[in-house]
Amino acid sequence: MVDTILETEGLTKEFRGFAAVSDVRLQVARGSIHGLIGPNGAGKTTCFNLLTKFLPPTRGSIRYDGRDITGMKPAEVARLGLVRSFQISAVFPNLTVLENVRLALQRQRGGSFDFWRGESLLRQYDDRAMQLLEDVGLTGYARHAAGQLPYGRKRALEIATTLALDPVMMLLDEPTAGMTHEDVDRIVTLVKRVAAGRTVLLVEHNLKVVEGLCDTITVLTRGRVLAQGDYATVSRNPEVQAAYLGTDPSIAGGTQHV
Ligand SMILES: Nc1ncnc2c1ncn2[C@@H]1O[C@H](COP(=O)(O)OP(=O)(O)OP(=O)(O)O)[C@@H](O)[C@H]1O
Numbered sequence: 001m002v003d004t005i006l007e008t009e010g011l012t013k014e015f016r017g018f019a020a021v022s023d024v025r026l027q028v029a030r031g032s033i034h035g036l037i038g039p040n041g042a043g044k045t046t047c048f049n050l051l052t053k054f055l056p057p058t059r060g061s062i063r064y065d066g067r068d069i070t071g072m073k074p075a076e077v078a079r080l081g082l083v084r085s086f087q088i089s090a091v092f093p094n095l096t097v098l099e100n101v102r103l104a105l106q107r108q109r110g111g112s113f114d115f116w117r118g119e120s121l122l123r124q125y126d127d128r129a130m131q132l133l134e135d136v137g138l139t140g141y142a143r144h145a146a147g148q149l150p151y152g153r154k155r156a157l158e159i160a161t162t163l164a165l166d167p168v169m170m171l172l173d174e175p176t177a178g179m180t181h182e183d184v185d186r187i188v189t190l191v192k193r194v195a196a197g198r199t200v201l202l203v204e205h206n207l208k209v210v211e212g213l214c215d216t217i218t219v220l221t222r223g224r225v226l227a228q229g230d231y232a233t234v235s236r237n238p239e240v241q242a243a244y245l246g247t248d249p250s251i252a253g254g255t256q257h258v
Pocket residue numbers: 015019020038039040041042043044045046047205
């Protein structure tokens with residue numbers, strides 16, 4: 001039997017009567033990498049914001065690890081281990097890469113800016129922060145100002161600050177958006193690595209990215225679930241092909257083959 005860590009029932013979000021997400025039933029297996037994909041305007045971001053509690057649903061429920069979290073606040077679900085990736089805007093550009101991760105670790109322990117804390121405690125944070133930087137391949141950038149990092153490396157830093165919160169389940173919003181091919185490959189490898197022992201749900205626009213990464217893919221179009229399954233199953237589905245090819249002619253040209 002599949003061990004489901006996150007499950008939604010009838011999840012719906014309406015904006016002035018327009019259903020951006022409609023009656024979505026999502027089941028994410030513990031320990032899996034699950035992709036939520038779909039063409040522009042499919043409802044991916046809205047769904048992501050519902051799952052991370054940044055938006056209240058109009059209807060439906062969300063269960064995480066056996067609890068109904070529908071009415072909970074983002075900080076409450078984060079404490080339960082369901083953590084969304086911080087966007088680059090949450091990175092402090094003038095602090096070093098190491099200081100950014102250390103700050104995330106300090107916050108995780110409940111202290112805000114514990115500058116008055118002992119040296120040894122700070123060193124403890126540094127050791128853990130360096131470990132996290134190694135995990136995301138940023139060791140060589142530890143002393144660089146975060147604002148100076150190339151875009152792809154900033155996304156890796158974003159993942160490091162998310163890992164600092166010790167997530168049981170990570171929610172990543174388009175981790176490869178706007179990246180060069182090289183960066184995309186690096187982030188795909190990184191997500192695979194940090195997914196060990198965790199569950200990951202990621203929103204992604206590009207089917208190619210989820211091909212090698214996701215165990216299960218849910219395809220949304222117009223707010224509804226169109227198909228679900230592994231890449232081979234989903235990519236053969238004629239409705240999925242039509243949805244992708246139908247919305248954006250440029251996709252047929254090459255970058256996002258089904
Ligand atoms: N706050 C809002 N108010 C009104 N309509 C909204 C709001 N947020 C999203 N929508 C609408 O809901 C639909 C789904 O949007 P959403 O951003 O969730 O799609 P998406 O799949 O993430 O798209 P993209 O790949 O382009 O980011 C769109 O038609 C969008 O215009």
